[in-house]
Amino acid sequence: MNQVDQCYLGVWKRRLIQHSSGRSDSETAVYWLQTPRLFGDLRIPSSSLPSLALEDLNDAQRLALCEQQGFAGVTQIDANICQWHRKMDYQPVNGEEDIGRMHFENSEHLIETALDESYYEIWERLPDSLGLCRGQWLLGVDDQSRQGCLLLAGDYFLFAAxxxxxxxxxxxxxxxLAQSENTTNPATLFSCELSFGRHHDGQTPWEIQCSTLPGRTGQRLLPSSVDPFAPAVFDNQAVLSSVGAYIPNGGWRCAPDP
Known part of the structure; x- marks a missing residue:
């Protein structure tokens, strides 16, 4: 699978989705970070949740978590058709393809339209996401079923696990959630992490601005001592042993793109 064109690289913020049914949404916080091959996409509804650990959320708050979306994987582009191959997903896997027709109004504004015309989305690239853009796929050292990735674009990062x-x-x-009631700890349903934020050129801790784990918002993903522009940042033991809320046994190791 080839690398995507440079015009797609960076962080795109969704401004609007309009469905053919008439339903629209401009309130959900949606960020798509695209590197030459890997991508991450995070979608947090506008209703804010307290920054609590999953175990401390009440039933209504857990139900609100069910409306979040997030996924990561590999992007494939053929002409103006873009397909996002999801290798991890916050929602249950349902077999549906994620594919759209893309049109650049200009270099910083992008329109995505469903192949069946059932929706269109307006995307705007964040200026501070231009610059160095790269990503690394991760696997658990002792558990290869654990997958993650760390993506960097300009001043932004997205970590997914x-x-x-x-x-x-x-x-x-x-x-x-309904099926798990009274049988398992519902918090285990929500331990898929997608955390998005800025590292401010490494001058401050990597601040998480929004996350599928509400307790992570406002926290740091990595310490400021981790230089996002260092050539070997993905080989940094401080990264591989500490990134994420649910670190696999033995930490992470770098792996080829899926």
Whole structure:
């Protein structure tokens, strides 16, 4: 699979989605970070949640978590058709393809349209996301079912990691929450992390601005001593042993793109 064109690189913020049914959304915080091959996409509804650990959230707050979305993997582009191959997903895997027709209004504004015309989305590239752009796929040292990635674009980062316990396929996380009531700890359903933020050229800790784990918001992903522009940043033991809320046994190791 070839690298994507340079015009796609950086962080794109969604300004609007308009469905053919008439429903629209401009309030959900949606960020798509695209590197030459790897991507991450995080979608947090506008209703804010307190910065609490998953175990401390009440039933209504856990239900609100079910509306979050996030996924990461590899992007494939053929002409103006873009397909995002999801290798990890916050929602249960349902077999649907993620594919759209892309049109650049200019270098910083992009329109995505469904192949069946059921929706269109307006994307705007964040200026501070231009510059060095790269990503690294990660696997657990002692558990190769644990997958993650760290993506960098300009001043921004996105870290993604799948759940310690895999989630069975299904239609929506709401269904999994209902099924787990009184049988398992519901917090295990929500331990898929996608955390997005800025590192400010390494001058301050890598601040998480939004995350699928509400307790991570405002925290640091990595210490300021980790230089995001260092050639060997992905080989840095401080990164591989500490990044993420649910670190696999033995930490992470660098792996080829999936």
């Amino acid at each position: 799948n759940r310690p316990v895999p989630l069975a396929p299904g239609n929506h996380l709401r269904e999994k």
